[in-house]
Amino acid sequence: MAVIVYIDSILVPISLFLTVGYHAYLWHSLKNKPSHTTIGINILKRRAWFLDIKGGDEDKMGMLAVQSLRNTLMGATLTAVITILVVVSLAALINNAYSATHIFSSVIFGSQSPRIFALKYGSAALALSISFLCSSMAIAFLIDANFLINASGDHEFSSSSAEHTQSIFEKGFVLALISNRMLCITFPVLLWMLGPIPACLSSMALVWGLYGLDFVGKLAKSNKQSIS
Secondary structure (H helix, E strand, O other): OHHHHHHHHHHHHHHHHHHHHHHHHHHHHHHHOHHHEHHHHHHHHHHHHHHHHHOOOHHHHHHHHHHHHHHHHHHHHHHHHHHHHHHHHHHHHHHHHHHOHHHOOOHHHOOOOHHHHHHHHHHHHHHHHHHHHHHHHHHHHHHHHHHHHHHOOOOOOOHHHHHHHHHHHHHHHHHHHHHHHHHHHHHHHHHHHHOHHHHHHHHHHHHHHHHHHHEOOHHHHHHHHHHO
16 A cells, blocks of 8 residues: 555656646746747737738628637537536546445555545546636637627727727637646546556656647758748
8 A cells, every 4th residue: 555655646746747847838938939839829820810800801801700710619619518528427437436446456556545536536527627617718708709800890999999809819719728728637637547657657648749739849940941
């Protein structure tokens, strides 16, 4: 039992530190060097797109806004559906899993004490609930942004209303991003039910995959230099 508790107390904090530390580094890079991250580039492109659509033709503006926001709305809706389905599945399986904890008594599966068992399911349910909440709010903000963009004519689109619309617009995308990240972070927590070793390995794989998506790769930089 001492070895089991030792593995849980070492590998699980390492897994948590990897995930939190990576996102802290991502936030620092986004604040200081936004052009080095894909998130920062997307933010700059969205701001330029918003300015272009604000000053464009009013007849084409509504259709362009609907088409541009549609994919993000569909993604946020899909994330919300996945999170609520996983939460319901966890709630349905928690009793059967608790009664079968004696099967997972090996060192590989980690500690199966009632407190650790409740912490595993509680952490997964909390992360999924946050993801669902952010998805729901992102959908609401994006729908409001779509309405505000379409409802703003040239004679009514003052600077204050433009800033308000852009704020709602950016909040929707940020909440959708947070929802997606919380869903990704949930997978190592779910694998913790199989033991601390899968949780730690999945966190390493998650950080490695997210780094390739969040930061501009060296290959892209070398291609730009070769083209220039």
